Amino acid sequence: MERIIAGRPSRYKNWLTGKSRLTLTYVISTIFVVVFLLFYVWCRNQVVKSGYEIGRENKANTELFQLNKKLKLEVATLKSPHYIERIARRDLGLTSPKPNQIIIIK
Numbered sequence: 001m002e003r004i005i006a007g008r009p010s011r012y013k014n015w016l017t018g019k020s021r022l023t024l025t026y027v028i029s030t031i032f033v034v035v036f037l038l039f040y041v042w043c044r045n046q047v048v049k050s051g052y053e054i055g056r057e058n059k060a061n062t063e064l065f066q067l068n069k070k071l072k073l074e075v076a077t078l079k080s081p082h083y084i085e086r087i088a089r090r091d092l093g094l095t096s097p098k099p100n101q102i103i104i105i106k
Contacts, residue, residue: 077083088094
């Protein structure tokens with residue numbers, strides 16, 4: 001079978017016939033399957049990696065939440081009037097005012 005290109009017979013025979021066409025189909029199919037499987041494995045790897053990252057971030061979040069609770073408790077303790085009075089009396093040497101030291105402003 002001769003091909004006619006631009007009104008003249010082509011010098012090139014149809015090289016893709018029979019077995020070579022079937023072989024090319026197998027090769028292309030195999031390449032497609034391999035590429036698909038590589039993509040699938042990469043996706044699964046990314047999912048697993050993301051799962052580990054989420055686990056690490058959840059752990060860090062829990063630790064920060066506990067630290068936040070501890071710090072809030074410490075702030076509440078430091079703001080307590082009883083704590084402030086104890087520090088003032090013990091460390092600073094302050095005492096309650098005597099009656100003659102109190103001035104009432106009207």
